Amino acid sequence: MKKNQWLDHVILIIGALFMIIPIWLIFASSTHNPNTIISDGLQWLPGGNFTSVYTEVWNKSIGFSSDVNAKSMIINSMIMGLGFAIGKIIISMMAAYALVYFRMPFASLWFWLIFVTLLLPLEVRIIPSYEVVASLGMLNSFSGLILPLIASATATFFFRQFFRTIPNELLEAAQLDNAGPIRFFLDILLPLSKTMIAAIFIIMFVVGWNQYLWPIMMTTDESYNTIVMGIKQTLSDISQSSQPRYDHAFALVIFAMLPPILVIIIFQRWFIKGLVETEK
Amino acid sequence: MEQRQQYTHSALPYFLLVPQIAIIAIFFFYPAAEAVYLSFMLEDPWGQSSLFVGLENYTILFNSTEYLKSVVFTLGFALVVSFLSLSIALLLAVKANNILHGKGAYKITLTWVYAVAPAVAGIMGGFMFNPHIGVFTEIFASLGWDFSLYTDPFDATFVLVLVSVWKQVSVNFIYFLAGLQSISYAVNEAAMLDCESDRRRFWTITFPLLAPTGFFLLVINLTYAFFETFGVIDTLTSGGPGGGTTSLVYKIYRDGFIGTDLGGSAAQSVVLLVLVLALTWVQFKFVEKRVHY
Numbered sequence: 001m002k003k004n005q006w007l008d009h010v011i012l013i014i015g016a017l018f019m020i021i022p023i024w025l026i027f028a029s030s031t032h033n034p035n036t037i038i039s040d041g042l043q044w045l046p047g048g049n050f051t052s053v054y055t056e057v058w059n060k061s062i063g064f065s066s067d068v069n070a071k072s073m074i075i076n077s078m079i080m081g082l083g084f085a086i087g088k089i090i091i092s093m094m095a096a097y098a099l100v101y102f103r104m105p106f107a108s109l110w111f112w113l114i115f116v117t118l119l120l121p122l123e124v125r126i127i128p129s130y131e132v133v134a135s136l137g138m139l140n141s142f143s144g145l146i147l148p149l150i151a152s153a154t155a156t157f158f159f160r161q162f163f164r165t166i167p168n169e170l171l172e173a174a175q176l177d178n179a180g181p182i183r184f185f186l187d188i189l190l191p192l193s194k195t196m197i198a199a200i201f202i203i204m205f206v207v208g209w210n211q212y213l214w215p216i217m218m219t220t221d222e223s224y225n226t227i228v229m230g231i232k233q234t235l236s237d238i239s240q241s242s243q244p245r246y247d248h249a250f251a252l253v254i255f256a257m258l259p260p261i262l263v264i265i266i267f268q269r270w271f272i273k274g275l276v277e278t279e280k
Numbered sequence: 281m282e283q284r285q286q287y288t289h290s291a292l293p294y295f296l297l298v299p300q301i302a303i304i305a306i307f308f309f310y311p312a313a314e315a316v317y318l319s320f321m322l323e324d325p326w327g328q329s330s331l332f333v334g335l336e337n338y339t340i341l342f343n344s345t346e347y348l349k350s351v352v353f354t355l356g357f358a359l360v361v362s363f364l365s366l367s368i369a370l371l372l373a374v375k376a377n378n379i380l381h382g383k384g385a386y387k388i389t390l391t392w393v394y395a396v397a398p399a400v401a402g403i404m405g406g407f408m409f410n411p412h413i414g415v416f417t418e419i420f421a422s423l424g425w426d427f428s429l430y431t432d433p434f435d436a437t438f439v440l441v442l443v444s445v446w447k448q449v450s451v452n453f454i455y456f457l458a459g460l461q462s463i464s465y466a467v468n469e470a471a472m473l474d475c476e477s478d479r480r481r482f483w484t485i486t487f488p489l490l491a492p493t494g495f496f497l498l499v500i501n502l503t504y505a506f507f508e509t510f511g512v513i514d515t516l517t518s519g520g521p522g523g524g525t526t527s528l529v530y531k532i533y534r535d536g537f538i539g540t541d542l543g544g545s546a547a548q549s550v551v552l553l554v555l556v557l558a559l560t561w562v563q564f565k566f567v568e569k570r571v572h573y
Contacts, residue, residue, distance in 0.1 A: 026404055091300050104293045121507045153304070
């Protein structure tokens with residue numbers, strides 16, 4: 001079993017380099033003087049401008065008419081990621097609880113209505129969705145950004161699967177003790193679902209943060225720009241100038257990646273568990 | 281299926297279901313129906329009047345060389361991206377499962393790219409292969425490849441594939457590694473005794489056991505290549521050069537949102553819808569089969 005381990009390591013190191021090199025190059029180059037980048041291309045080693053570049057990008061508006069900077073776009077992305085994750089978890093837990101723990105007429109109809117949404121990504125119905133949101137007057141608002149994205153039952157499906165793995169005896173015991181449905185949910189189901197909620201929260205936060213197509217259609221008002229979509233406008237502004245401030249562009253890219261990457265690294269265990277267990 | 285103990289309550293379950301049902305009715309069923317309806321209509325660009333034209337939008341669509349080119353590009357792109365990201369991830373997962381030391385470090389470095397948005401990945405790719413500052417353009421030039429992201433359709437597709445694969449390897453890696461770790465120790469032990477060659481052991485024991493995971497991932501990867509690569513395409517090539525990298529989703533967006541050809545765009549949505557349904561049907565077929573063994 002020991003033999004050839006070094007070959008395995010070589011392959012893994014090549015794989016790891018393939019993953020890291022792009023991010024490293026962008027980071028190292030962001031700390032250089034823009035003229036170095038223009039004359040010599042991307043840099044492999046970090047330069048000395050780290051603090052000045054990042055504070056400037058954080059506070060200064062680049063390529064926008066109003067006062068939009070990395071800080072305000074990151075706040076918008078946070079609202080988007082958190083709103084999407086929290087909204088989705090609340091709505092889908094309620095629906096999954098109703099589907100699994102209640103006897104009601106048309107149960108299978110409700111089930112199919114909800115789960116057919118898994119089949120069609122937003123991209124397929126994007127233009128009509130846009131019109132619905134426009135006619136409801138929700139363009140340029142966070143509810144318009146978030147609600148249509150929640151209209152897919154992924155999390156409901158995960159929670160339904162999870163609730164079904166919880167032993168039925170718990171409910172029987174609760175009913176013997178005269179605990180009503182709300183009591184059962186709050187005292188028994190919610191504590192049992194903690195890990196599952198954390199895992200889905202992490203995945204959904206990343207999904208919400210990384211949205212691109214929907215925000216570029218929905219927002220004409222710059223103050224609602226999220227960082228993932230806002231970079232593009234900054235970029236086109238930067239590339240049109242004669243002395244492109246590549247350092248600013250690179251720093252923005254780092255800002256756009258950093259929060260979701262940190263979340264994934266810090267909560268790696270939960271995140272992997274969530275991904276893998278929801279496959280079933 | 282066992283009959284679960286359930287509450288009987290008249291109002292509460294509906295109260296719990298209402299938010300979900302309301303949201304999917306407004307933001308899912310209505311727009312989906314609207315897409316089907318619009319695909320049979322011809323609307324003037326200002327949305328003032330519309331005319332029922334039957335299948336005309338579809339006829340125009342299937343006679344358009346531009347659309348067929350986009351179909352061919354999307355299918356080819358999806359297959360190449362899925363194949364490459366699945367095989368690279370499988371190789372890395374097998375190696376990571378094999379080694380004794382440093383597992384954790386590899387696992388972290390190979391999974392964190394999951395968090396990078398496709399659009400951001402596209403922007404980074406654009407810098408790497410930029411004609412002026414891109415290091416890889418330089419490296420290719422020194423190898424005699426006159427690389428040009430913005431004028432050569434092949435080079436543009438190459439970068440799109442590379443960036444899309446880069447972004448997707450981590451998800452596949454996570455699933456494959458979990459799949460490998462769930463293969464029981466006893467099975468591995470027995471295989472080890474029976475079969476000396478690593479390679480044969482992999483193809484006869486490990487690979488078939490991973491097949492269900494692999495198939496599930498294939499569907500995930502195709503869906504990713506169809507839909508989520510919008511961000512990569514928009515930031516890297518904007519569908520160019522010469523429309524050579526326009527995927528189906530990108531075309532729906534461009535025709536409907538920028539070109540305001542609502543009927544044509546809706547017809548494209550419906551075609552895509554049929555494609556996704558077919559893919560799901562295949563998946564269900566497979567899931568049924570999986571139950572049998």
